Amino acid sequence: MNRRFAVCGISNRAMSMFIQPLLTDFAATNQVVSLLDSDLHRVDLCLEKFPELVDVQSYKDDQFDQMINETKPDVIIVVSRDDTHIDYILKALANDIDVITEKPMVTTSEDAVKVLEAEKSSKGTVTVAFNYRYSPFHRKIKEMVLEGKIGRVTSVDLNWYIDTYHGASYFKRWNRNRDLSGGLSIHKSTHHFDLVNWWVDQYPEEVFAYGALNYYGPNGELNPDPTTDNRHCGTCQVQNGCDYYMRWNPRTLQSSVKDDHLKMGEDNDKQYTGYRPDACIFDSEIEIEDTYTATVKYNKGALLSYSINFSLPFEGYRLAINGTKGRIETQEWHAPSRVPFEVPEQTIDYYPLFGSREVIHVVQTPGGHGGGDPILLNDIFLGVDPRRDYEILAGAKAGAYSIAVGEAVWKSAKENHPVSIKELLKIKQKI
Structure with a gap:
């Protein structure tokens, strides 16, 4: 029996890490039934790359409930921008649907607590794709x-x-x-x-x-022009004075630019609508x-x-x-x-x-992230390897603890005092 997958966030990572393997290595027991993104241009790019998905239904980000009702997925794969993870995860769990989410699971400890509480009252479970474990x-x-x-x-x-x-x-x-x-x-x-x-x-x-x-940021010591803000690498007037730019884009090699982010900035039709991934690293924001x-x-x-x-x-x-x-x-x-x-x-x-x-x-082993990606995908799409006698596939609890430590790091740095993980995760007993 095939498992039915909906993909939320048609990022480059979504296409390479999840959609392509689902259409090839794991197609015998898994099926992509719907695609969702805030920008339907991304869906068009996905269909251009994978024409076999031409009959798969696509939805805008505000049509999640409609997607669930019409395509009835068994699993939601969340590969959208980090701050949007929480909405898709909570909605999926409210519908008793399993979730596979890229790291970070969410962006705040507060949202991590919401996920833990939602999972407790749901038939669905959360898996966090911590591929580094699998190296x-x-x-x-x-x-x-x-x-x-x-x-x-x-x-x-x-x-x-x-x-x-x-x-x-x-x-x-x-x-x-x-x-x-x-x-x-x-x-x-x-x-x-x-x-x-x-x-x-x-x-x-x-x-x-x-x-x-x-x-x-604006005070970076290698900023070639501290008086100018909101530049982009591809059109910057002082790019030849920027050591970060010149390290990867030497003038003698302009026909074969090494910086993929600059290539993406010049190839805007392959990006999200109105988005450029080559903003200046010295911007004031x-x-x-x-x-x-x-x-x-x-x-x-x-x-x-x-x-x-x-x-x-x-x-x-x-x-x-x-x-x-x-x-x-x-x-x-x-x-x-x-x-x-x-x-x-x-x-x-x-x-x-x-x-x-x-x-x-x-x-x-071959594959992305030190050979971890393919082994992780096997556990996700074929079931956890029964020969392995220790836990490796991460769930919501692992996701929550990693988020809490990350939040505690920047909060401690800002506030100059120790930060309690129990307080961030509102833990009264071991979760």
């Missing part, structure tokens, strides 16, 4: 912790690095507005907080953090942070030391997990094609408390 390296680390290789987890050091190409992209697009994305401690860092929560299998209780806007350091305390004693920076020469992370019996270390280099030097192969180093180092080479 072969991340699964191996989880398995090592579960095997007791390092004993009881005592502390985690996680430093995340975003390069000037990827980092700047968030400040060219809607992500730079906190009302739309929750800020980058939610839009981006919830991936990382969920990973740590999952690895240590403990609940975050309290957060203290610092944050700053160091690189982007930017007020979210681009740099964070944070400490998170967990309910069973673990401590997380976390940092993220959105304007660095390379991309990746360094991780160490310490326990009463040893230590796990790894370093990953994302996007090596954007790094002007050779990068080493990623391995996992295991240090027993009393003994010599063991270097572990992990069998890798």
Whole structure:
């Protein structure tokens, strides 16, 4: 029996991550029955890319109830802008329909609580597509912790690095507005907080953090013209004086521009109507942070030391997990094609408390997000792999805790005091 899917938000991610696999790898038991977006131009682009959907019904964002009544989906896939997730999730749960949502589940702890409460009274369930859990390296680390290789987890050091190409992209697009994305401690860092929560299998209780806007916004030190606002990369008169622009768009290579965001800005007919993803990274409306350091305390004693920076020469992370019996270390280099030097192969180093180092080479899998996307999709569309003896597919509770830590980070940075996760999620007992 086929499951019937409605897709809310026809973003590029929706088409590549969900719609295409549903039409190919998982078509035998799954069917796309409806498409919904605030901009029907996006639906037209989807039909242009997937002509086999020509008979699928499409709807505007204010026609959700009509879509449910007419197409009767079993599952809603939410891949719209972050701030719109909450409406689709609550409406789906009110109709006892399952939800699959991209991260972040929602953009505020208040909305996370609403989802948790709605799920309790619904026959539907919420799945959050935390694909980072599914990376072969991340699964191996989880398995090592579960095997007791390092004993009881005592502390985690996680430093995340975003390069000037990827980092700047968030400040060219809607992500730079906190009302739309929750800020980058939610839009981006919830991936990382969920990973740590999952690895240590403990609940975050309290957060203290610092944050700053160091690189982007009107006071960015590399702003080539602080007197001018509301520029766009593709038409900017001072683009040749902007180091961020010139790093990815050298004058001698204008026929093969490397910056995909600039390409999208020049190709407006492939975007949302009236939207450009190449707004100036130095605009005055930017007020979210681009740099964070944070400490998170967990309910069973673990401590997380976390940092993220959105304007660095390379991309990746360094991780160490310490326990009463040893230590796990790894370093990953994302996007090596954007790094002007050779990068080493990623391995996992295991240090027993009393003994010599063991270097572990992990069998890798192809696909997006370090090979995590295809395995996640198998669990979503075929059912959780029965051979795996630990929980990996994330639900609403995991989504809520990741949101709460992300919100606590920027609130603590703004207000200069520790923030309680229990207070954000209104927890009187363990959820």
